[in-house]
Amino acid sequence: MADEEQGAFLARSLRYMQEALRRSGPAAVAGYTLLAAILVLGGIGYALDAWRGTSPWFLVAGLLLGIVVGFVELARIIWRK
Numbered sequence: 001m002a003d004e005e006q007g008a009f010l011a012r013s014l015r016y017m018q019e020a021l022r023r024s025g026p027a028a029v030a031g032y033t034l035l036a037a038i039l040v041l042g043g044i045g046y047a048l049d050a051w052r053g054t055s056p057w058f059l060v061a062g063l064l065l066g067i068v069v070g071f072v073e074l075a076r077i078i079w080r081k
Contacts, residue, residue, distance in 0.1 A: 030077040034070035041066035 045062020049055045 026077050026080070030074045033073045033077065037070035037073065038063060038066035041069065 041062040042059060045058040048058035
């Protein structure tokens with residue numbers, strides 16, 4: 001009898017865990033999108049600065065643009081519902 005109760009408890013726990021992971025998916029994607037936009041556009045700005053010799057202007061512009069793009073994507077994902 002104890003084995004059945006433990007099995008039912010584990011099955012319920014796994015269902016709750018799956019549901020929590022399913023619900024947290026969009027939040028994880030939003031966070032990674034924000035981080036990726038800042039890193040990619042900041043990296044492009046850094047590369048342009050190195051190529052043109054205009055340090056730090058393209059880096060600053062790339063970081064600011066990355067922040068804006070990242071937060072726009074974050075807002076789209078969060079307010080999609």
